Amino acid sequence: MDLRYTEEEEHFRDELGSWLVDVLPSVPPPPADHTDLAARRVYDTDWQRMLHDAGYAGIHWPDEFGGRGSTPTEHLIFLEETERAGAPYVGVNFVGQLHAGPTLIAEATDEQQAAHLAPILKGEHVWCQGFSEPGSGSDLASLSTRAFDDGDDYVVSGQKIWTSFAQVADYCELLVRTDADAPKHGGITWLIMPMDLAGIEIRPIETALGSGEFAEMFLDEVRIPKTNRVGAENDGWRVTMVTFAFERGTAFIGEIISSQRLLADLAQVAQKVTRRSGTGWDDIGIRRQFGQLDAELDALWSLTKRNVSQAQRTGMVGPGGSVFKLAYSDLRKRMADLAEQVLGRAGLSIGESLDLSELDHVGERLYTLTLTIAAGTSEIQRNIVGERLLGLPKER
Amino acid sequence: MDFELSEDQEALAEGVAALCEGRFDIGTIRAMTDAGLDRGRWSELADTGVFALTLPEVDGGVGMGWAEAVVVFEQLGRTLVPGPLVATTLAAGLVGGAADGSTVVTSVERSTGPQNLEHVAWADVVVIVDDNGLWTVPAAALGGVDARQPLDPLTPIRRVESLPAGVQVGEAAAAAAWRLRGALLTGALQLGIAIGATDLAVSYAKEREQFGKPIGAFQAVKHRCADMITRVEVLRAAVYAAGCTLDGNGVETPERAVAVASVLAGHSAAACGKDCIQVHGGMGYTWEVDAHLFLKRAWAHDLAFADSDEAAEELAADLVRLAAQ
Numbered sequence: 001m002d003l004r005y006t007e008e009e010e011h012f013r014d015e016l017g018s019w020l021v022d023v024l025p026s027v028p029p030p031p032a033d034h035t036d037l038a039a040r041r042v043y044d045t046d047w048q049r050m051l052h053d054a055g056y057a058g059i060h061w062p063d064e065f066g067g068r069g070s071t072p073t074e075h076l077i078f079l080e081e082t083e084r085a086g087a088p089y090v091g092v093n094f095v096g097q098l099h100a101g102p103t104l105i106a107e108a109t110d111e112q113q114a115a116h117l118a119p120i121l122k123g124e125h126v127w128c129q130g131f132s133e134p135g136s137g138s139d140l141a142s143l144s145t146r147a148f149d150d151g152d153d154y155v156v157s158g159q160k161i162w163t164s165f166a167q168v169a170d171y172c173e174l175l176v177r178t179d180a181d182a183p184k185h186g187g188i189t190w191l192i193m194p195m196d197l198a199g200i201e202i203r204p205i206e207t208a209l210g211s212g213e214f215a216e217m218f219l220d221e222v223r224i225p226k227t228n229r230v231g232a233e234n235d236g237w238r239v240t241m242v243t244f245a246f247e248r249g250t251a252f253i254g255e256i257i258s259s260q261r262l263l264a265d266l267a268q269v270a271q272k273v274t275r276r277s278g279t280g281w282d283d284i285g286i287r288r289q290f291g292q293l294d295a296e297l298d299a300l301w302s303l304t305k306r307n308v309s310q311a312q313r314t315g316m317v318g319p320g321g322s323v324f325k326l327a328y329s330d331l332r333k334r335m336a337d338l339a340e341q342v343l344g345r346a347g348l349s350i351g352e353s354l355d356l357s358e359l360d361h362v363g364e365r366l367y368t369l370t371l372t373i374a375a376g377t378s379e380i381q382r383n384i385v386g387e388r389l390l391g392l393p394k395e396r
Numbered sequence: 397m398d399f400e401l402s403e404d405q406e407a408l409a410e411g412v413a414a415l416c417e418g419r420f421d422i423g424t425i426r427a428m429t430d431a432g433l434d435r436g437r438w439s440e441l442a443d444t445g446v447f448a449l450t451l452p453e454v455d456g457g458v459g460m461g462w463a464e465a466v467v468v469f470e471q472l473g474r475t476l477v478p479g480p481l482v483a484t485t486l487a488a489g490l491v492g493g494a495a496d497g498s499t500v501v502t503s504v505e506r507s508t509g510p511q512n513l514e515h516v517a518w519a520d521v522v523v524i525v526d527d528n529g530l531w532t533v534p535a536a537a538l539g540g541v542d543a544r545q546p547l548d549p550l551t552p553i554r555r556v557e558s559l560p561a562g563v564q565v566g567e568a569a570a571a572a573a574w575r576l577r578g579a580l581l582t583g584a585l586q587l588g589i590a591i592g593a594t595d596l597a598v599s600y601a602k603e604r605e606q607f608g609k610p611i612g613a614f615q616a617v618k619h620r621c622a623d624m625i626t627r628v629e630v631l632r633a634a635v636y637a638a639g640c641t642l643d644g645n646g647v648e649t650p651e652r653a654v655a656v657a658s659v660l661a662g663h664s665a666a667a668c669g670k671d672c673i674q675v676h677g678g679m680g681y682t683w684e685v686d687a688h689l690f691l692k693r694a695w696a697h698d699l700a701f702a703d704s705d706e707a708a709e710e711l712a713a714d715l716v717r718l719a720a721q
Contacts, residue, residue: 001639003647264715267719298634298637300630302634383615387618389622
């Protein structure tokens, strides 16, 4: 066990660090109106293009697919340094970078890879995810969007939900049912759906935070060429599972760093807020909560390094990703509770906290509610951990 | 950066696990409740090098690092090996006979007034720790009265009216190192206890049937077990990181890394102990099932070497100090 970085890893960090220092001043501030998805697309894809031109796009993708072919540890360093430097977040490129791209690398034909991988890395194509349905959330495999065989095409009808950024996406990784008689996991197919096909209707869904990146998608006899199928017909469940480990493996690395920043900022706020006796920071109970949360964040950063080291050795992201997500999402909700305690009445408005902080602790408090739901609810994660890590029997 | 155990570290863990399971089976351990510390088994631990693990080879030790010590103490905790393991290890090289197992050493933070001390009845020497240094006193010279029923049946307790000055064996720096290393090794024991409690609960959840199924199939039980292993893995990361850091293979200060482990250790081990009892239902509250032994040991360790509240306060103070820089 050695937590120190090698010379090569430190060199990578230094090089990246100086590039960030050079370019970040030229990056404009993010769009002020966070409901303006078109502006968010421009902002996020411009950043992706800058990463690409500097050789940092697809950092964890193999080099034969245009990626940098970096090790998991370099990927960790990349996410750590970009977050510390305040670089733009992956944003609308999330699905392309972390789901669809890796799935195409693992499962797609040469033609499909040639058509899609480079544009994802260059920020030319934005992808969304057509997995969940109103009737198929945690029980994803029960999905009922139907694809009928019609010569060279599939004709697809159904409804998808939580298709974030569908409004500004070019392609959708779409799960459809091609065999309604097979057992539920056995009749699913993974398709590349261009978002400009006839029969696609997108309606935004407003989140509890008041933002509009959520959407639902209605498909009415959309004709998708069979050449857009990835993997074999009815083998889509297996194809899908390739992407899920990716999501849980790396999606939250940067969040540890931003959480540490939030916690440190909140400690500053606690010293400014006056209460009946002294400041929030004078309260030993509050201070201990800060120490507790700081310790947990530090431990989760170490846990991340264990998961990354395991990936480096085995090439696999194991159930360690689920363990991490369970602990992290719970921790962030408790951090949000502490923010509420510290802010007092300043916590009654979103995005402005009586000049106490530049950061939006109240918006973050709402955001933490998604953490135990998105990318597999904590209940589903506990099933995964219980069954795959501990070997407990399935309930059904 | 490679935060996985090396092959040597894995082999070390397996070796110690085999020793503990073979020579410290739960029957042998439980017998010490009435018979006191089994000095023969204690010597076997010493013969394997447990107490001399981090003592340099020139001083007759094994010369391994704190990361290796953590791996070893995790196994000792997991198998509920009793006795003042941490103090005896820290005393190796400082108190004659500690390293070879012939002298059993316990330790306590100096304070005034009557207090309960762990392991005095089993020990030969007591090391008293204060800000000015380390001080020894023969256990026989302490006086006091043994508790009739210690909280943990395998951590004997003696009520002592006051502590003598003792003979100085270390300066202030030695005392600081003692506290830091003691907190680290206690964290490793707590990690082992959390793992042992989780293993026991999970194996019971697979065997015990109700409503025609193993209870571990029900989400109410399965999710409790998932929470247990989650606590274990977070604590493991913190304790291993602290071990690496004390060896100079870390990326933060040893004090901070150990404080992180100390904040998590006591709560995580006790929570796993409680969950282990809950998964066992009524049987969990019986003397016969080992679940209570894990919980009680976790509670006893939570008072030794590190106070999780104090460690949390240190970290909080750091948060403000770092921001001020």
